[in-house]
Amino acid sequence: MSSLGRLSTTCFDRGCFPKPQVERRSSSVRIFPIRCSVASAPPQSLQVSDSKAHQSEKYRIGVLGASGYTGSEIIRLLANHPYFEITLMTADRKAGQPIGSVFPHLVTKDLPDLVAVKDAEFGDVDAVFCCLPHGTTQEIIKGLPNSLKVVDLSADFRLRDLGEYEEWYGQPHRAPDLQKEAVYGLTEIYRKEIQAARLVANPGCYPTSIQLPLVPLIKARLIEVKNIIIDSKSGVSGAGRGAKEANLYTEIAEGIHSYGITRHRHMPEIEQGLTDASGERVTVSFTPHLMPMSRGMQSTIYVEMAPGVSTEDLYQHLKNFYEKEEFVVLLKNKEVPHTRHVRGSNYCLLNVFPDRIPGRAIIVSVIDNLVKGASGQALQNLNLMMGIPENTGLLNLPLFP
Numbered sequence: 437m438s439s440l441g442r443l444s445t446t447c448f449d450r451g452c453f454p455k456p457q458v459e460r461r462s463s464s465v466r467i468f469p470i471r472c473s474v475a476s477a478p479p480q481s482l483q484v485s486d487s488k489a490h491q492s493e494k495y496r497i498g499v500l501g502a503s504g505y506t507g508s509e510i511i512r513l514l515a516n517h518p519y520f521e522i523t524l525m526t527a528d529r530k531a532g533q534p535i536g537s538v539f540p541h542l543v544t545k546d547l548p549d550l551v552a553v554k555d556a557e558f559g560d561v562d563a564v565f566c567c568l569p570h571g572t573t574q575e576i577i578k579g580l581p582n583s584l585k586v587v588d589l590s591a592d593f594r595l596r597d598l599g600e601y602e603e604w605y606g607q608p609h610r611a612p613d614l615q616k617e618a619v620y621g622l623t624e625i626y627r628k629e630i631q632a633a634r635l636v637a638n639p640g641c642y643p644t645s646i647q648l649p650l651v652p653l654i655k656a657r658l659i660e661v662k663n664i665i666i667d668s669k670s671g672v673s674g675a676g677r678g679a680k681e682a683n684l685y686t687e688i689a690e691g692i693h694s695y696g697i698t699r700h701r702h703m704p705e706i707e708q709g710l711t712d713a714s715g716e717r718v719t720v721s722f723t724p725h726l727m728p729m730s731r732g733m734q735s736t737i738y739v740e741m742a743p744g745v746s747t748e749d750l751y752q753h754l755k756n757f758y759e760k761e762e763f764v765v766l767l768k769n770k771e772v773p774h775t776r777h778v779r780g781s782n783y784c785l786l787n788v789f790p791d792r793i794p795g796r797a798i799i800v801s802v803i804d805n806l807v808k809g810a811s812g813q814a815l816q817n818l819n820l821m822m823g824i825p826e827n828t829g830l831l832n833l834p835l836f837p
């Protein structure tokens with residue numbers, strides 16, 4: 437537990453955030469600090485320095501799989517988080533190493549240089565981010581205390597149909613009861629359910645980049661659900677940090693290739709979300725590609741518009757739908773979204789273009805696969821589950837170039 441450093445009075449009074457909450461637990465009282473997380477600092481006269489009256493506890497967070505790429509992104513995002521403090525990190529092969537030696541870029545005074553452990557104790561943890569390979573995750577989450585809130589970044593709890601899970605992941609589901617409880621964590625679409633959830637299945641990176649534009653358009657019946665064609669491209673970090681021959685520099689650099697043609701395990705996840713939006717079974721043509729870049733993801737989506745609908749209608753609908761959203765942005769004036777424009781940030785940038793073929797449109801969606809496609813969205817979800825402002829810790833702008 438630690439007290440917060442410098443606190444500042446806020447924009448609560450200006451209505452930006454909900455009032456600070458006081459939560460009573462069995463043995464302690466947690467008082468969320470009054471703090472403004474907008475980029476500009478409040479005037480000097482409004483700042484208050486540390487005092488007992490303003491000290492507060494933080495939620496204790498475990499990062500399972502801290503030595504992997506998504507784990508390291510969670511740690512980076514939590515470095516300056518005012519309400520969360522990492523108290524537990526786990527690893528497998530790298531267990532026993534301080535996180536600063538696994539990821540030297542994470543050596544900062546704002547982070548505890550914890551040693552990643554193999555066998556974790558959860559008594560002192562309020563919530564965990566589970567950044568483990570799918571398959572191992574179900575067993576591990578099954579063994580966690582029920583009191584913990586969990587955001588699982590793996591694919592283990594995303595598919596409601598257990599038969600479908602077995603078909604696409606090659607093994608029977610080992611925690612069917614937890615699957616029933618899990619809420620799918622596409623934040624902008626399922627916010628209300630996420631707020632009340634204990635276990636959130638964070639979406640895959642491709643499904644995030646694809647569902648964010650398509651779900652609102654399908655719900656509004658602006659596009660036909662037949663003939664949706666999706667061409668997606670990912671940076672290599674999407675494949676995780678574990679060594680694999682196919683991901684060597686020599687295999688990836690100076691070329692691109694498609695993979696999982698007609699059979700990528702994200703297909704049923706994408707189709708589940710689009711089917712929910714439509715009310716009728718939706719199938720898509722989806723082909724992912726591996727790009728010679730470390731992070732970033734683009735989905736180019738080809739759709740047929742409903743009779744009488746124009747690309748301007750699609751654009752305006754998405755613009756209105758995401759008007760109040762912080763992290764999904766419609767670009768103006770036919771600007772083309774670029775993966776560089778979201779690098780390191782939690783943004784999804786979208787734009788809509790008319791196809792040369794009448795009646796068809798092309799949608800371009802970009803995210804950082806490790807942030808909005810994984811750890812950033814996971815943090816957005818845990819913020820909601822803990823009742824704190826959803827954008828906390830996520831306001832950093834993209835890195836460019």
Ligand SMILES: NC(=O)C1=CN([C@@H]2O[C@H](COP(=O)(O)OP(=O)(O)OC[C@H]3O[C@@H](n4cnc5c(N)ncnc54)[C@H](OP(=O)(O)O)[C@@H]3O)[C@@H](O)[C@H]2O)C=CC1
Binds near residue numbers: 505641
């Ligand atoms: N990378 C991405 O862009 C995205 C990934 N995801 C999902 O998030 C999860 C994590 O991905 P990512 O961070 O890329 O993966 P990494 O391979 O980079 O990291 C995996 C982590 O899990 C640990 N681990 C591996 N096997 C076991 C095991 N049997 N028991 C306990 N710990 C284990 C590893 O420890 P050690 O290194 O010490 O061996 C490491 O800390 C995966 O399920 C992935 O599919 C979701 C969205 C996007």
Ligand SMILES: CC(=O)N[C@@H](CCC(=O)OP(=O)(O)O)C(=O)O
Binds near residue numbers: 589
């Ligand atoms: C480039 C690359 O290999 N990407 C991964 C997807 C990463 C991701 O989001 O997958 P999860 O469903 O495991 O969370 C893949 O194609 O399997």
